[in-house]
Amino acid sequence: MKADGQEIFRYIKDLVSIPSPTGYTEEAIRYTEKFLNTYGIENRRTNKGALLATIKGQDDSKHRFLTAHVDTLGAMVKEIKPNGRLKLTMVGGFRWNACEGEYCKIHTADRTVYTGTILLTQTSVHVYQKMGDIKRDDDHMEVRIDAVTKSQADTKALGIEVGDFVSFEPRAELAGNGFLKSRHLDDKASVGILLYLIKQLKEENITLPYTTHFLISNNEEIGYGGNSNIPPETVEYLAVDMGAIGDGQTTDEYSVSICAKDSSGPYHYGLRQHLVELAKKHEVDYRIDIYPYYGSDASAAIRAGFDIVHGLIGPGIDASHAFERTHISSIEHTANLLWHYMQSELVI
CATH class of the missing domain: 2.40.30.40 (Peptidase M42, domain 2)
Incomplete structure (x- = not known):
């Protein structure tokens, strides 16, 4: 599969147009819920108001868990x-x-x-x-x-x-040369990517090697979006969130960012290397980076005490938490890496 960035952009633009500051995410969650129901994907609301979708895999004894957040600043x-x-x-x-x-x-x-x-x-x-x-x-x-x-x-x-x-106001605008600029690409760009991939799995009748959960979390911006509702069978937890761009960073707007460390400490080395190997094998443009003032749903899950392998990847987003921008190539590289990751073997 080669990701269709234009289709993903349509989902992202829909999402950023829905007001959803943390604590006021009902309409955005309803949008994703309707999308999942359209494609017959099993899903349920959590007590905290997030949305948890599940796709059964060949092996139901070990699970994968991916998350992106629909709440914004x-x-x-x-x-x-x-x-x-x-x-x-x-x-x-x-x-x-x-x-x-x-x-x-x-x-x-x-x-x-x-x-x-x-x-x-x-x-x-x-x-x-x-x-x-x-x-x-x-x-x-x-x-x-x-x-x-x-x-x-x-x-x-x-x-x-x-x-x-x-x-x-998001002020979303798609430029003719592949740039998308808007507020709230953190993290609605990643939500749009996951929705697209779920749709592709359904339409191509792909059976994943492991049961895989997708959490659309709604409290990430205040620190605890993805620290609950993690099934006990979960082995790997991958947060899909933005890569931040700035002085001293390797991340750019044209590749997928693989995070090695953030304010919570290092991410799982084996999972990071697995993602790098997949990127190299499938010609996915990637950057490895460290974010000193960053935290993710995956790090929140680790703090909550879950015994999991955790990682973080995402599209490169310029001017994070302000007037954000990314390029279609970053969206596509992120989607392509996730596509191959979901069909790969577990690292442990």
């Missing part, structure tokens, strides 16, 4: 200010400068959606001479709501309350 309403604007609290790990000036949506308890813009409290250069020196933090960022509201009472009358979720 976002915010919640921390306070309705006297001027009617909103003070926010972060959901997930990012910096306010990464979304300054971004359009957003406020999701109320009665499912009304208001639009707005995330701004510095002193934005106008015509009024605030030193606005460039102001620290971008919780106390100096606010949401300007696209509604007539001049007071706290006006905003409350709209139905907006403390605790309402705020999602960021």
